[in-house]
Amino acid sequence: MTNSVVVSVNNLHHSYGDKSVLKGLDLSLKAGRVYGFLGANGAGKTTLINLLLGRLKASQGSVEILGNRAGSAAAKAKVGAMLQIGSLPANLTVLEQLNLFASYYQSPMPVSKALRLSDLNAHENSPFSKLSGGLKQRLLFAIAIIGDPQLVFLDEPSLAMDVNARQQMWQTIRQLKAQGKTVVLTTHYMEEAEVLSDELFILNEGKIIAQGSPSELSHNMQLSEVSFACELNESELSALLPEWSWQVNEGKAATRCKAPNAMLKQAFVNGLSCDLLSVKPSSLEQTFLSLTETAEHEDKTPVNSASEKSAKEQAA
Numbered sequence: 001m002t003n004s005v006v007v008s009v010n011n012l013h014h015s016y017g018d019k020s021v022l023k024g025l026d027l028s029l030k031a032g033r034v035y036g037f038l039g040a041n042g043a044g045k046t047t048l049i050n051l052l053l054g055r056l057k058a059s060q061g062s063v064e065i066l067g068n069r070a071g072s073a074a075a076k077a078k079v080g081a082m083l084q085i086g087s088l089p090a091n092l093t094v095l096e097q098l099n100l101f102a103s104y105y106q107s108p109m110p111v112s113k114a115l116r117l118s119d120l121n122a123h124e125n126s127p128f129s130k131l132s133g134g135l136k137q138r139l140l141f142a143i144a145i146i147g148d149p150q151l152v153f154l155d156e157p158s159l160a161m162d163v164n165a166r167q168q169m170w171q172t173i174r175q176l177k178a179q180g181k182t183v184v185l186t187t188h189y190m191e192e193a194e195v196l197s198d199e200l201f202i203l204n205e206g207k208i209i210a211q212g213s214p215s216e217l218s219h220n221m222q223l224s225e226v227s228f229a230c231e232l233n234e235s236e237l238s239a240l241l242p243e244w245s246w247q248v249n250e251g252k253a254a255t256r257c258k259a260p261n262a263m264l265k266q267a268f269v270n271g272l273s274c275d276l277l278s279v280k281p282s283s284l285e286q287t288f289l290s291l292t293e294t295a296e297h298e299d300k301t302p303v304n305s306a307s308e309k310s311a312k313e314q315a316a
């Protein structure tokens with residue numbers, strides 16, 4: 001089962017009216033893996049999930065879920081989803097909701113297990129309308145997994161969850177993966193993306209601009225975060241070292257770059273002493289920011305889109 005293709009997406013486009021939101025995505029997602037989709041607000045993540053669920057009809061292209069058309073009864077039977085806007089009957093209790101959703105599936109997990117996995121035992125008799133935001137999220141997560149689905153979509157699942165609930169959910173996601181299930185996750189929490197995902201996709205304005213494991217992405221970008229003490233302001237520093245984009249705060253200059261030595265050489269040539277120098281490998285968050293900034297400025301799609309800039313830096 002592992003390695004078998006669970007989601008196959010071909011040249012997927014979607015527009016709302018004349019607004020093009022997804023622009024030709026190709027994906028092949030496999031069993032037993034967690035896939036994270038990162039992207040700024042409006043990048044198209046929720047639209048993609050809705051297309052994979054068959055809740056939206058693609059403007060162009062195709063989506064297959066375990067060999068079935070997305071949204072078909074056969075696909076729905078194998079899929080669970082936790083969506084951002086998840087409204088449930090207000091007066092049904094947690095237990096009643098789970099029993100109801102379990103009845104939609106052929107071989108659901110026991111309701112007691114779903115309660116345990118989402119840490120909802122203490123709230124089983126509370127009606128949906130009386131749950132806090134975080135508890136509602138936990139219930140939506142429980143509903144996403146109650147059918148024991150092969151494929152689980154989680155759209156920003158840890159929104160409003162407290163630390164304990166989030167940790168419990170992460171553990172459950174790892175268990176699902178260990179059982180050979182596929183999890184598709186969107187999140188704005190870089191830590192969540194980094195600790196859970198086998199493979200990350202960075203979506204920017206409807207295109208995948210980078211993909212790979214969290215460490216591959218950082219490694220491919222080979223970015224370093226450099227900072228040093230600086231008496232110049234941002235525009236003075238940018239005028240001296242125009243190839244890099246600078247932030248200067250409280251006497252500390254910071255930038256991200258691929259070739260810190262080349263940059264520092266230029267800084268010294270320009271008379272900067274670079275006291276309190278720090279050079280660190282870039283975090284996933286910085287890698288994400290850099291990739292999306294590069295895509296916006298250069299309108300290039302491949303993961304190595306920063307390589308040209310790197311070459312310039314190396315030459316400097």
Ligand SMILES: Nc1ncnc2c1ncn2[C@@H]1O[C@H](COP(=O)(O)OP(=O)(O)OP(=O)(O)O)[C@@H](O)[C@H]1O
Nearest residue numbers: 016017019021039040041042043044045046047048
């Ligand atoms: N029903 C709709 N009608 C028109 N435009 C829409 C509709 N739904 C989404 N959009 C637009 O499509 C774009 C992508 O939205 P989408 O919700 O897929 O992004 P997202 O990456 O999930 O964002 P977020 O991180 O904020 O949830 C946005 O510009 C949004 O305004």
